[in-house]
Amino acid sequence: xxxxxxxxxxxxxxxxxxxxxxxxxxxxxxxxxxxxxxxxxxxxxxxxxxxxxxxxxxxxxxxxxxxxxxxxxxxxxxxxxxxxxxxxxxxxxxxxxxxxxxxxxxxxxxxxxxxxxxxxxxxxxxxxxxxxxxxxxxxxxxxxxxxxxxxxxxxxxxxxxxxxxxxxxxxxxxxxxxxxxxxxxxxxxxxxxxxxxxxxxxxxxxxxxxxxxxxxxxxxxxxxxxxxxxxxxxxxxxxxxxxxxxxxxxxxxxxxxxxxxxxxxxxxxxxxxxxxxxxxxxxxxxxxxxxxxxxxxxxxxxxxxxxxxxxxxxxxxxxxxxxxxxxxxxxxxxxxxxxxxxxxxxxxxxxxxxxxxxxxxxxxxxxxxxxxxxxxxxxxxxxxxxxxxxxxxxxxxxxxxxxxxxxxxxxxxxxxxxxxxxxxxxxxxxxxxxxxxxxxxxxxxxxxxxxxxxxxxxxxxxxxxxxxxxxxxxxxxxxxxxxxxxxxxxxxxxxxxxxxxxxxxxxxxxxxxxxxxxxxxxxxxxxxxxxxxxxxxxxxxxxxxxxxxxxxxxxxxxxxxxxxxxxxxxxxxxxxxxxxxxxxxxxxxxxxxxxxxxxxxxxxxxxxxxxxxxxxxxxxxxxxxxxxxxxxxxxxxxxxxxxxxxxxxxxx
Numbered sequence: 001x002x003x004x005x006x007x008x009x010x011x012x013x014x015x016x017x018x019x020x021x022x023x024x025x026x027x028x029x030x031x032x033x034x035x036x037x038x039x040x041x042x043x044x045x046x047x048x049x050x051x052x053x054x055x056x057x058x059x060x061x062x063x064x065x066x067x068x069x070x071x072x073x074x075x076x077x078x079x080x081x082x083x084x085x086x087x088x089x090x091x092x093x094x095x096x097x098x099x100x101x102x103x104x105x106x107x108x109x110x111x112x113x114x115x116x117x118x119x120x121x122x123x124x125x126x127x128x129x130x131x132x133x134x135x136x137x138x139x140x141x142x143x144x145x146x147x148x149x150x151x152x153x154x155x156x157x158x159x160x161x162x163x164x165x166x167x168x169x170x171x172x173x174x175x176x177x178x179x180x181x182x183x184x185x186x187x188x189x190x191x192x193x194x195x196x197x198x199x200x201x202x203x204x205x206x207x208x209x210x211x212x213x214x215x216x217x218x219x220x221x222x223x224x225x226x227x228x229x230x231x232x233x234x235x236x237x238x239x240x241x242x243x244x245x246x247x248x249x250x251x252x253x254x255x256x257x258x259x260x261x262x263x264x265x266x267x268x269x270x271x272x273x274x275x276x277x278x279x280x281x282x283x284x285x286x287x288x289x290x291x292x293x294x295x296x297x298x299x300x301x302x303x304x305x306x307x308x309x310x311x312x313x314x315x316x317x318x319x320x321x322x323x324x325x326x327x328x329x330x331x332x333x334x335x336x337x338x339x340x341x342x343x344x345x346x347x348x349x350x351x352x353x354x355x356x357x358x359x360x361x362x363x364x365x366x367x368x369x370x371x372x373x374x375x376x377x378x379x380x381x382x383x384x385x386x387x388x389x390x391x392x393x394x395x396x397x398x399x400x401x402x403x404x405x406x407x408x409x410x411x412x413x414x415x416x417x418x419x420x421x422x423x424x425x426x427x428x429x430x431x432x433x434x435x436x437x438x439x440x441x442x443x444x445x446x447x448x449x450x451x452x453x454x455x456x457x458x459x460x461x462x463x464x465x466x467x468x469x470x471x472x473x474x475x476x477x478x479x480x481x482x483x484x485x486x487x488x489x490x491x492x493x494x495x496x497x498x499x500x501x502x503x504x505x506x507x508x509x510x511x512x513x514x515x516x517x518x519x520x521x522x523x524x525x526x527x528x529x530x531x532x533x534x535x536x537x538x539x540x541x542x543x544x545x546x547x548x549x550x551x552x553x554x555x556x557x558x559x560x561x562x563x564x565x566x567x568x569x570x571x572x573x574x575x576x577x578x579x580x581x582x583x584x585x586x587x588x589x590x591x592x593x594x595x596x597x598x599x600x601x602x603x604x605x606x607x608x609x610x611x612x613x614x615x616x617x618x619x620x621x622x623x624x625x626x627x628x629x630x631x632x633x634x635x636x637x638x639x640x641x642x643x644x645x646x647x648x649x650x651x652x
Contacts, residue, residue, distance in 0.1 A: 154179040186220075
C-alpha cells in the first residue's frame, strides 16, 4: 500500500536514510531533478542541494535526530542542467521492521517565490520612485536634489555607488553629486561610456564592466567591487541636462534597469523645475530689489468685465507708508483711492489719463500732486501700461514716482535763471544810473562852494545827500549782479559767529534775544569775513522785522557731508563736507508765493519806504561770490530758517 502511494504521488518524494543517502525516488522526483533512477540512487541528497542552502539542509538532518518530523521548510535544489528549484520540504521518520528511513515530500514553490520576489522588487522600485519624486518636488537647489537622489538610490538598490553629472553651456560634463567610496569618484570607471550616453541620448547597460575598462579604471572597479554599470541620459523633454550612472556589485535585472530609466527622467524633470524656480527666485529678487529701491510705488490694477477695480500695491513699503498704504490687495475702486490721496485740482487730469489709456490701451504718463500721511504735498509722476484682453479683462501695471526733489530742483533752477537775468538787467541800470548820480552829486557839491543863500545851499546839500543814498542802492545792485572786491581768507566760522553776536544785537536794536548752538570743534571756511558778517546782518534785520519785540533769533552751526548719491540741500551743491549755518526766527513766516520771489531784486513785503528789496538779493550774491549757497524754509505763523552753506576749507 505505502509503495503504491509513494510511487503514484504527484509531488516529488524521496526516501533517504538518516544520513541523507537517497534510497528511493518516485517518478515525479526524477522528472523534477532531471535524473534517472540509477543516477540518483545511493547518492547523498546534499549533492543536489544549492550550496547556499546546504547549511540549512544539515540543520534539518540534525533536527530529525531529536524529533520525528519537520514541516514547511524551504530548500533550494539544483537539478542537472536546469534552473534552481525552490521546494517546500516536509520530512517524516518512517520505520519498517528493520530500519528507520526519512520520507521527504517536496513541493515546488519556485514560481510562487519568484512572483513574490518580483512583487517585492517592484514594490521597492515603486517606493524608490516615490521617494525620488518627493525629493525632486521639494523647493531645493540642483546640487541638493542630485545629492539626495544618488544617496537614496545607492542605499535602496544596494549599489556600490551612484553619481550625477550636468552639462555646461559648452557641452562639458561636470560631476555634481556622488555616493559611495571616495576612491570611485577620483577616477570614475567607464566615463567614456557616460559621455556616449549624453552624446547619443540613450541609456547603456553593462553586466560585466571589467572588460570595458582601461587599466586604471579596471583597478578602481576591482578595488571598489563594481561589477555592472547602468547609465542614463538626464532628459527633461527635449532638453539634455546631464547623465546618471549606477555602479552595481551585481548585474542589473531588466525590471530594475527599466525602472531606473523612469527615475532618471524624474530626476531630470526635478532639476529642470529647480533651475526654473531658482531663475524665478533670482528674477523675483531682482524685481523686488528694483521695486524696493524705486523712489515711488509699484502697483497693479485688475478689472474683470462688470466688476470693480482690484488695486494691488507691490512696493515700496517706505513710500506706501508715506501715504498711509501698505502692500497687498484693495478691493476698492481705483478712483476712490485716488480721490483720497490726490490734491483735488489734479484728480481730473489723472482720471483723463486713465480713461484714455483704458479705452485705447498702451502706455500713459501723468504728473500730479498727492498729500502724504503727514499732510505734506508731494509731486508725483505715474507711468503705466494698460492691456485689455479679448474677454474684456483689464490689467494695468505701473509705477508712481516721487519727483518732489526733481520738481524743487527745477524750480530752483528756474529761480536762479530768473535771478541771473534780473541781475544782468540790474547791473545795466545801476551802471547807467551811477553815471547820472555822479554828475548830480558832483554838480551839487560844486555849486555849494559858491556864495549862495542859505536856503539854496541847504537844498543843494539835500540833493547831494540823497544822491549818495541812491549811489548806495546802485552799489547793492552791483553787488548782487557781480562779484565785488573781496578779501578771501581762511576763517574759523565758529569764532566769527561768537564775535558777531554782540554786533548783531547792537544792529538789531536789541529787539531780539540771540541764542547760539555752536560745535566744540572749529569749522574753517574760505571766505571774506566782512561779507559773511554783512549777510548775517541782513538776515538779522529781516528776522527783527518779522518778529515781535524780545523775539528769539537762533544761530546754529554744524558740519554736514553731501554724498554723491544724496540729493543736495540746495541745487548745485557738490559732494563733500559743508558748514551749515542756520539763522532761524520764530516770527510771522512767509507764504509759498513769497518764497518763490524772495531773492529777486526790489521784491519786498515791507511797507513802502521801509526797505529797498535789495537786502536778500545782495546776500544771495555775496554767498555765491564766496562759493556758498543759501537755502530757506518757512511756514506762515511759525517762522523762517535761512541756512548758509559754505564749503569746508580744502574739501570742495
